[in-house]
Amino acid sequence: GPLLAVVGTQVILAFLIFGRFPSDAEEALKLAGLILLGGGTEVAFLRVVRWPPSFRRQRDAIAAAFGALSASARSGGDVPTTLAATELDQASDLLSASGFVGRDDERALRGLIDEARRMRVGLVALIGLRRRLSVASPDSSALAPIEQALQHLGDALERLSHAIDRSRTDPRIVEDTSALESATQAAFDVASPGDAGVLVASCVERLRALAGQVRATENLLGHGIHGGWHFQTHQLSRLGAARSILRDWGMTLRSNLTMTSPALRHAIRLAVAVPVADLLSQVAGLPRPYWVPLTVAVVLKGDFGSLFTRGAGRVVGTCVGATGAGLLIAGLHPDRAGTAVAVGLTAWGAYTFFQSSFAIASTFVAAIVLLLLSITQINTTTTALDRLLDTGLGGVIALTAYLVWPTWSSGQARRAVARLVIAQRTYLAAVPTVALGHEHSSSQLTALARQVRLAWTEAQATIARSLAEPTKWRVDGDTAQSLMAALLRVTQAAHAIRVEKVTPAPGEPAQPLRELRDGIDVALGRIVTALEENRTLTSLPPLRDLYADAANNETTSRSTVLALDEIVDAIDTAGHLLQGNTLEQAGRIST
8 A cells, every 4th residue: 555655665765875874783773763753753743733633634535525526517427426436435534543532523524424425426327317318318408407407516515615624604505505406496397208308307306316415414514513522432442453454464465476466566676676776876886876776766666657757757857956956056055044944945845746746846855955965065066967867867777677577557457447347247236126126225335336436446547557558558548448438327327226216126026127137247247257358258148139128117117217228228338349359459359
């Protein structure tokens, strides 16, 4: 994970830098004490400026989630709701990690997270329904009021985001909710009979549910999300969680002890490239040879896109930062007090931009290094040139190490999409009506939907990494994106069935519905096999014929029939894409 990656990187840097200055045990302990003192001072300062502790970070994450939901509603789904889900997971994790002293408003914050998660599922279903309505009946008079309702929903969600951030409600939320309900009623009034009317009715139902959830969220804010303190005795039981964490780490380590694991291949590359860079820099007699392997350790990544971006960013950032700091020192000749101020400002810049722009952060880091060295050295121009040369050399070594033994992401992308289809297959088997008689609790459905969303995020990220690689080794971008679009339709239709909360008829389901259920399961299984084995798909069950028989079943609601139609069409589309290509063939037909 990120934490252990940071620890490992810092260990490498410590060996590279402090290993240049051998000392006895007493001096080493003194140096370690100074490092601990510096880190402890930073932590203590953060504790002081943030006292008293609060749910500030949790509120920020929840507010960001509502903001992401607002953007998704206003864009009609162009902004994915996965951004909101990520923020909600972060807020939930932060609440779960609270310490022995708790706050009385924790329950209200958890209520906000629950409401936001329900809204996200409903919004995904609504967006899918609206898209299907625009395709089935592009001239429908209900489309305009539905679009207006989505805009009003976006306004209400944005105001909720600001209200959560400020810990107080906003009376304009009520106005936005009223406007949302008026537009919803307008859509209902102009609904026409037939399939288009069923889709409009489903959209109206989802909009009314979302309006109720907005009101519930506003009521939670009205009760306040700030409160007093209490001691949480139940947190004592979490001390035993360390054993579970260590067990998870062990399982992760064992699962990656194979030469096909990108993590292990990256570890081997790093273990070879850093010592080689260190040896070359010493043989070349560079003034500060540790800068070269240090650059390799920071720049070398497990995927080509990150390596290329970070390598270029570090070289450009170092050039700009070293030049700027050199001109500042040469022109102003700051004393120690002036240097301290400059170091503080550049450190602030490095921390500020580290997460958003590695190139800008590298600019500030290079400036910090030169400013600190200027205290003991006179010729800062030579130092700046050395820094630039060593950084460029380290970047070249890192890129060479990756190209000598690369790990292209096309196979990872293919397997990630397969895991997504597996998650969807499990979710579809549990959704009411599709499960045809199998009962699942709301918490089980929520957990399964979350697995689909996490698999979707992983697949999208892996495909994006692959598309950043050379054309010869990347996935077929057109096939991959089209396949993901088809799978998104499957998820949206499944959400639409789930939020409808239709209870299956008692007894054995009708034979056509059982056959359609089994056909969907078999089709998804064949798609998974084709993806896992990297081969073209031979055939799928006749889902369209099975659907035609099942659509005449009187026990199934019309809206569910339309959702099943969407699922069948999306699966057929995915199958068609894989019958002529595999993701790793870049469009070439397998023979």
